[in-house]
Amino acid sequence: MEERLDIHNSNIPKICRSCEVRHRGICGALSATxxxxxxxxxxxxxxxAGVELVSDxxxxxxxxxxxxxxxxxxxxxxxGRQQVVGLxxxxxxxxxxxxxxxxxxxxxxxxxxxxxxxxxxxENLIADNSELEHKLLEQTxxxxxxxxxWMVTLGRKTALEKVACFLYLIATHFDPAYxxxxxxxxxxxxxxxxxxxxxxADFLGLxxxxxxxxxxxxxxxxxxxxxxxxxxxxxxxxxLKKCCG
Amino acid sequence: MEERLDIHNSNIPKICRSCEVRHRGICGALSATxxxxxxxxxxxxxxxAGVELVSDxxxxxxxxxxxxxxxxxxxxxxxGRQQVVGLxxxxxxxxxxxxxxxxxxxxxxxxxxxxxxxxxxxENLIADNSELEHKLLEQTxxxxxxxxxWMVTLGRKTALEKVACFLYLIATHFDPAYxxxxxxxxxxxxxxxxxxxxxxADFLGLxxxxxxxxxxxxxxxxxxxxxxxxxxxxxxxxxLKKCCG
DNA sequence: GCTTTACCTTGATTTGCATCAAGTTTAGAA
DNA sequence: TTCTAAACTTGATGCAAATCAAGGTAAAGC
Numbered sequence: 001m002e003e004r005l006d007i008h009n010s011n012i013p014k015i016c017r018s019c020e021v022r023h024r025g026i027c028g029a030l031s032a033t034x035x036x037x038x039x040x041x042x043x044x045x046x047x048x049a050g051v052e053l054v055s056d057x058x059x060x061x062x063x064x065x066x067x068x069x070x071x072x073x074x075x076x077x078x079x080g081r082q083q084v085v086g087l088x089x090x091x092x093x094x095x096x097x098x099x100x101x102x103x104x105x106x107x108x109x110x111x112x113x114x115x116x117x118x119x120x121x122x123e124n125l126i127a128d129n130s131e132l133e134h135k136l137l138e139q140t141x142x143x144x145x146x147x148x149x150w151m152v153t154l155g156r157k158t159a160l161e162k163v164a165c166f167l168y169l170i171a172t173h174f175d176p177a178y179x180x181x182x183x184x185x186x187x188x189x190x191x192x193x194x195x196x197x198x199x200x201a202d203f204l205g206l207x208x209x210x211x212x213x214x215x216x217x218x219x220x221x222x223x224x225x226x227x228x229x230x231x232x233x234x235x236x237x238x239x240l241k242k243c244c245g
Numbered sequence: 246m247e248e249r250l251d252i253h254n255s256n257i258p259k260i261c262r263s264c265e266v267r268h269r270g271i272c273g274a275l276s277a278t279x280x281x282x283x284x285x286x287x288x289x290x291x292x293x294a295g296v297e298l299v300s301d302x303x304x305x306x307x308x309x310x311x312x313x314x315x316x317x318x319x320x321x322x323x324x325g326r327q328q329v330v331g332l333x334x335x336x337x338x339x340x341x342x343x344x345x346x347x348x349x350x351x352x353x354x355x356x357x358x359x360x361x362x363x364x365x366x367x368e369n370l371i372a373d374n375s376e377l378e379h380k381l382l383e384q385t386x387x388x389x390x391x392x393x394x395w396m397v398t399l400g401r402k403t404a405l406e407k408v409a410c411f412l413y414l415i416a417t418h419f420d421p422a423y424x425x426x427x428x429x430x431x432x433x434x435x436x437x438x439x440x441x442x443x444x445x446a447d448f449l450g451l452x453x454x455x456x457x458x459x460x461x462x463x464x465x466x467x468x469x470x471x472x473x474x475x476x477x478x479x480x481x482x483x484x485l486k487k488c489c490g
Numbered sequence: 491g492c493t494t495t496a497c498c499t500t501g502a503t504t505t506g507c508a509t510c511a512a513g514t515t516t517a518g519a520a
Numbered sequence: 521t522t523c524t525a526a527a528c529t530t531g532a533t534g535c536a537a538a539t540c541a542a543g544g545t546a547a548a549g550c
Contacts, residue, residue, distance in 0.1 A: 075393065077490060081401040085393040097386060104393065130375040137382045141342060144385060147392040148320065148330040148349065154399040155450025156326040159507065197528060205400025207508055212529055229516075229528065245322060404537065442498060455537055457499055474498065474546080 041121050047112045053094070054106035062118050063095035069112030070194035074105050074202065084203035086147065087194075089173055093139050098123070109194045154205050157245045162204040163214035164243035167224065170194065171234050189234040218243070286366050292357045299340070299351035307361050308340035314357030315439035319447065320349050329448035331392065332439075334418060338384050343368070354439045399450050402490045407449040408459035409488035412469065415439065416479055434479040463488070 044067070047053065053064070056075065066088055073086040085104060088094060094106060094114065126133050153165050174191035195203065201211045218224045223240055225233040234240055289312070292298065298309070301320065311333055318331040330349060333339060339351060339359065371378050398410050419436040440448065446456045463469045468485055470478040479485055 073393070075397045077397065077401065079490075081490075083397040083400045085396045096390075098383065099386075103390060130378065133375065133378055133382060137378060137385060138343065140382060140385045140389060141344075144389045144392060145341075145348060147389060147396065148318070151330045151392065151396060151399055152320045152322065152328040154396055155328045155447075156322065196526095202400075208528075209509080209530085210507060213507095216529075245324075245326075441496095452538060453498080454500085454539080458537090461499075 041118050043116045045114055045116055047108045047114070049108050049110050049112075051108045051112075052105060053108060053112075053114070054102050054104070056102055056105045058102055059100060060095060060102055060119055062116050063093065063097070063122050064114040064116045066090045066092050066094060067113040067115055070109040071106050071112060072109045072195065072199060072203075074107065075103075076105065082202045083205065084199060086143065086150075087169075087203070093136065095119075097126075097136060097140075109199065159204075159206055159210050160214050160217060161243060161245035162206060163200075163211060163218065164223075164240055165245070166200060166204060167218075167232065167234070168237070168240050168244055171232075171237060171240070175237070187236055189237055191232055193230045193232060286363050288361045290359055290361055292353045292359070294353050294355050294357075296353045296357075297350060298353060298357075298359070299347050299349070301347055301350045303347055304345060305340060305347055305364055307363050308338065308342070308367050309359040309361045311335045311337050311339060312358040312360055315354040316351050316357060317354045317440065317444060317448075318349050318351050327447045328450065329444060331388065331395075332414075332448070338381065340364075342371075342381060342385075354444065404449075404451055404455050405459050405462060406488060406490035407451060408445075408456060408463065409468075409485055410490070411445060411449060412463075412477065412479070413482070413485055413489055416477075416482060416485070420482070432481055434482055436477055438475045438477060 047069075053071065054060075068090055071088045071092075071094060072084050073088065074082055074084045076082045087109070088106075096102060096104075126136070153162055157165065170193060171189045171191060175189045193200070197208050197211050197215075201208045204211065215224075215226065218240075219226050222235070223243060225235070227233060292314075298316065299305075313335055316333045316337075316339060317329050318333065319327055319329045321327045332354070333351075341347060341349075371381065398407055402410065415438060416434045416436060420434050438445070442453050442456050442460075446453045449456065460469075460471065463485075464471050467480070468488060470480070472478060
């Protein structure tokens with residue numbers, strides 16, 4: 001279930017020098033080494049898929065940085081309706097700063113490796129480290145941009161456009177060409193979906209059946225290839241992009 | 246169209262001592278007086294309703310604090326579909342920090358009074374004032390919470406629930422009982438809608454016709470009273486809340 | 491005052507997605 | 521390997537919201 005890592009034995013893929021995590025976009029709020037240097041209370045922990053790291057309504061006791069894997073943030077209505085309100089990848093920061101209680105639920109979508117710090121300790125560090133606070137502000141602004149972008153998808157796009165947007169989001173996140181100049185020539189983008197069809201449905205405000213039908217439609221139109229259920233190949237990202245509305 | 250105010254003649258309703266603006270929830274990132282004290286480049290400006298203060302894709306030249314009125318943040322797809330991604334009230338801060346370009350459009354929904362500061366000047370102030378940066382982080386976190394809450398409404402609620410949520414949002418924002426202890430006894434909440442039906446539709450991911458039908462339904466069920474088009478009376482907020490899903 | 495126009499409501503019809511209901515595939519356990 | 525359960529797909533049907541269309545209302549200009 002939960003496994004502590006030997007800090008000196010961890011093998012983080014080293015791509016971004018400032019945070020030691022393979023990723024795209026702005027650098028994470030807190031790198032793993034920064035956290036480890038910052039406080040002896042930091043712990044690296046492994047979780048398997050499907051673990052609830054943060055529960056809605058529960059008190060916050062610690063923050064974390066994702067080192068590997070995907071975490072989904074969701075909110076659940078009383079009658080069971082669920083909405084995924086965000087996906088987080090390495091090296092994102094996890095946890096609602098400066099609040100006593102969580103207002104959403106965070107669950108590991110894949111196997112995940114995180115670096116945890118107790119709430120109070122990080123907050124004290126923030127108080128005397130304005131550079132740290134600035135990084136957290138940058139990360140929060142990025143998340144706000146993403147949330148607002150997704151609101152357009154939720155409110156104004158068709159089922160097909162929603163699914164195309166989702167695939168485009170994941171594809172660009174995992175596109176190896178982004179990290180490897182040599183691969184810039186190859187057009188194919190290949191990746192594994194980090195979510196089940198049910199989770200994708202909850203992210204897009206659709207039902208599983210509708211998501212499945214749109215996958216089939218994109219497959220028959222040769223815009224994507226579905227190798228196994230989770231494994232996707234996209235021959236031309238630009239064609240997919242045109243489906244996003 | 247645009248009118249500069251005499252700073253010493255402005256009559257801001259003084260409710261919250263720390264930011265001089267009548268509001269609820271956490272204090273604004275930057276109070277008007279703070280801004281005015283902070284820099285001689287600060288300007289108070291009046292705008293009438295329907296003015297685009299910030300255009301999507303355009304370079305950012307200044308930030309602002311709302312002193313009075315309502316501003317809507319929206320995104321528009323190429324084919325004209327529009328989604329309102331946020332509403333901002335006094336004393337909210339306006340503008341995407343640390344970015345060269347706007348990624349959304351901000352339009353005055355009502356007559357609005359703002360306090361403007363040039364981008365560079367505020368950013369320099371932030372750099373040597375960590376308390377200021379902390380306030381802006383708090384405001385950004387609040388906006389992120391609101392955006393995620395709204396994603397649930399957009400993705401998982403029915404048309405009636407959406408309209409009820411919207412009315413509840415506005416009602417609680419303008420509820421005088423919130424500011425005046427004497428009025429806590431009175432149950433009626435009376436206010437003017439700051440948006441047209443078309444804007445409400447764009448906020449809720451619906452069409453004007455559907456919004457109108459849900460208003461009618463809530464009226465015939467005596468959950469709301471519509472005095473004139475914009476003027477709303479809510480006999481019991483708790484009953485409305487139950488319609489929010 | 492009357493006219494114009496933007497805004498809003500209501501009704502009839504269509505449609506995209508949800509729901510209901512089987513089936514199929516895949517991964518994991520026995 | 522076979523069995524089982526979970527995950528996924530496909531088809532038939534229903535319904536909520538979109539679309540199309542017309543009429544009503546109120547604020548702003550003449």
